[in-house]
Amino acid sequence: MTVNPNARKLLFILFFNISFIIVAAQSLSQVLQVANQQYNAGNYSMALKEYQRYLFFDSNAAPEVYDHIGSCFQNLNQFDKAAEYYDKAFFTYSSNELKSKALFNKVECMVYMRDFGLALAEILSISDTITGDVYYKKEFLLGICYFGMDDFDNAKISFVNCIASCDQIKRQKIEKIFNRKRNFYSPNPKTASTLSMCFPGLGQFYSGDIRNGLNSVLLTSGLALLGVRIALNQTVYDAFFTVMPWIQRYYQGGYIRTETIATQKRASNRSKAYEETLNLIAESKN
Amino acid sequence: MLQRIIFTITLFLSFNFVSQAQSKADVMKFRGVFEVHNHPDSYEYAKNAKNEVQVVFSGLFLFYKYFISSQDRASCVFHPSCSVYALQKIQKNGVAEGALATFDRFCRCNAFSAKNYETYQGTQLLYDPVE
Numbered sequence: 001m002t003v004n005p006n007a008r009k010l011l012f013i014l015f016f017n018i019s020f021i022i023v024a025a026q027s028l029s030q031v032l033q034v035a036n037q038q039y040n041a042g043n044y045s046m047a048l049k050e051y052q053r054y055l056f057f058d059s060n061a062a063p064e065v066y067d068h069i070g071s072c073f074q075n076l077n078q079f080d081k082a083a084e085y086y087d088k089a090f091f092t093y094s095s096n097e098l099k100s101k102a103l104f105n106k107v108e109c110m111v112y113m114r115d116f117g118l119a120l121a122e123i124l125s126i127s128d129t130i131t132g133d134v135y136y137k138k139e140f141l142l143g144i145c146y147f148g149m150d151d152f153d154n155a156k157i158s159f160v161n162c163i164a165s166c167d168q169i170k171r172q173k174i175e176k177i178f179n180r181k182r183n184f185y186s187p188n189p190k191t192a193s194t195l196s197m198c199f200p201g202l203g204q205f206y207s208g209d210i211r212n213g214l215n216s217v218l219l220t221s222g223l224a225l226l227g228v229r230i231a232l233n234q235t236v237y238d239a240f241f242t243v244m245p246w247i248q249r250y251y252q253g254g255y256i257r258t259e260t261i262a263t264q265k266r267a268s269n270r271s272k273a274y275e276e277t278l279n280l281i282a283e284s285k286n
Numbered sequence: 287m288l289q290r291i292i293f294t295i296t297l298f299l300s301f302n303f304v305s306q307a308q309s310k311a312d313v314m315k316f317r318g319v320f321e322v323h324n325h326p327d328s329y330e331y332a333k334n335a336k337n338e339v340q341v342v343f344s345g346l347f348l349f350y351k352y353f354i355s356s357q358d359r360a361s362c363v364f365h366p367s368c369s370v371y372a373l374q375k376i377q378k379n380g381v382a383e384g385a386l387a388t389f390d391r392f393c394r395c396n397a398f399s400a401k402n403y404e405t406y407q408g409t410q411l412l413y414d415p416v417e
Contacts, residue, residue, distance in 0.1 A: 111319060137308050144316060212356065219357050253359035264324050271320040282313040 028057055032065070039068050048072040063092035067102060074109055083109040100126065100134060107141050116148030136162050140281065147274060152184050159277050163284045170280050183273040185266070192262035196255035203258035207265045216254040223247045327351075332373055339381055347373045364403075365411040368395055374416040 035050030051069045055061055070085035086106035093099045103122060110119035123141050130138065143158035156178035160171050177183060187207045196203030200220040204213030223246050231239035332348055335341040350369055362368050368391050376384030391414070403412035 111316065114319075133308055137312075140308065140313065144319065147320070215353055216357050219354065249359065249361070250354075250357050253357050256359050257357065264322055267320070267322045268324075271322055274320045275317065278313060278317060282310045285308055285310045285313055 028054065031057075035065075035068070039072065042075075044072040044075040048076070063089045063098065063102075066092055067098075067105075070102075070105060070109075074105070077112075079109040079112045082106075083113070104137060104141065107145075111141065111144055111148070114148060116145045120145040120149065136164075143277075147270075152178060159281065162281050167284050170284050173280055174277055177273050177276055180273075183269055186269065187262040187265055189259045189262040189266065193255045193259040196258040200251055200254045203255060204261060207258065207262040209261050209265070212257070212261065216250070219250050220247060220254065223250065331377075340377060343373060343376050343381075363395055363397065363399060363412050364391070364414045365406040365409045366415065368392060371414070371416060378416060 031050055031054045035047050035054060038044075038047035038050060048069065051065055051072065054065065055069075066085045066089035070082045070089060073079070073082035073085060083106045086102045086109065090099055090102040090106065093102060103126065107119045107122050110116075110122065119141070123138060123145060126134075126138050139158045139161040143155050143162060146152070146155035146158055156175065159174050159178075163170050163174070165171075192203035192207050194203070195206050196216070201213040201215075201217035204210075204216055223243055227239045227243035227247065230242060329348060329351060332344040332351075335344045347369060355367075355369065364371065366374065368388070371391050372384065372388035375387045378384070379387070394414075399412060403414055405411070406413040
């Protein structure tokens with residue numbers, strides 16, 4: 001039987017193309033398999049490379065791929081990229097259960113990035129009708145977002161709601177933490193700065209920084225004494241022009257730095273209150 | 287209508303009975319989100335003096351940093367600051383050359399120097415390290 005040479009050529013090209021597609025498809029599934037293996041083994045940077053290679057050839061990947069890429073980025077502390085991929089997973093998943101999981105992961109990344117406003121907007125998009133564990137998770141993340149935005153009244157409500165209503169003792173303890181105003185508003189940086197303007201060192205003492213307070217008092221009063229001495233031994237003008245620029249420098253430096261000291265101290269008090277709240281919530285969980 | 291009700295109930299249940307139970311670990315991974323990262327410079331480089339001259343200058347440097355500079359407003363335009371530059375220069379090139387370089391640095395430490403230096407990203411000050 002003789003075969004037309006053109007038909008043979010055509011058959012060969014067809015066979016070559018089909019075999020190439022099959023080989024390519026196999027290698028793509030192998031890439032995904034390797035990526036999943038690396039992911040399950042906790043080698044996130046390796047898994048990420050493989051997943052990205054897979055995405056290069058298959059742009060319409062399954063939502064799990066996006067989810068795993070998000071998780072890899074999250075474990076590598078690249079939260080902005082992790083949020084981006086969780087977002088893709090959210091829009092690709094069809095089940096509500098997985099959608100909500102992807103959304104919570106995205107919000108977690110935003111919290112780590114300290115983008116509390118955006119995280120709050122995302123978390124508020126979850127339905128109010130939810131109950132059970134999803135509800136507790138939502139309230140917990142809401143509490144963190146409100147806390148980060150200095151909205152402590154709403155943070156209190158959300159953190160209290162994280163704990164089951166049968167555990168009244170822990171709920172009351174959280175309320176007590178939030179009702180103690182000095183945990184959140186003390187020391188006031190403006191008050192500290194004003195106190196240091198009235199008398200050098202006073203703002204530092206008010207903020208609980210004794211060393212810097214004593215330092216400020218000694219430095220400015222030492223310079224003032226030097227000024228008095230020069231004024232007595234020579235003239236008032238001499239004292240004014242030699243010592244005044246130094247006094248002004250350290251007096252001004254004192255009240256500017258006091259504001260920073262008070263701000264840090266207040267942030268530290270808030271952080272302590274947050275950690276206490278977190279411990280109480282953790283104790284209520286299994 | 288019935289189909290709609292069944293769909294709503296299914297949606298509601300799928301949101302409520304998912305396996306997303308919040309564990310202790312889930313809560314505790316948010317530890318430290320509001321932690322204050324305040325680590326004042328401990329000036330370790332000034333505490334390993336190798337000879338008597340370095341001991342004297344390191345001592346003067348530490349006294350200045352802890353008791354005088356700590357009360358000052360931000361006035362130096364450079365990174366590293368003039369006092370750090372002086373100490374590093376003395377440690378590297380000795381007292382005579384270090385003193386001259388420091389004097390030169392003091393003369394350049396003013397608002398008119400901005401155009402001659404790049405900005406240091408961390409502090410947004412003019413970058414002039416010890417070469």
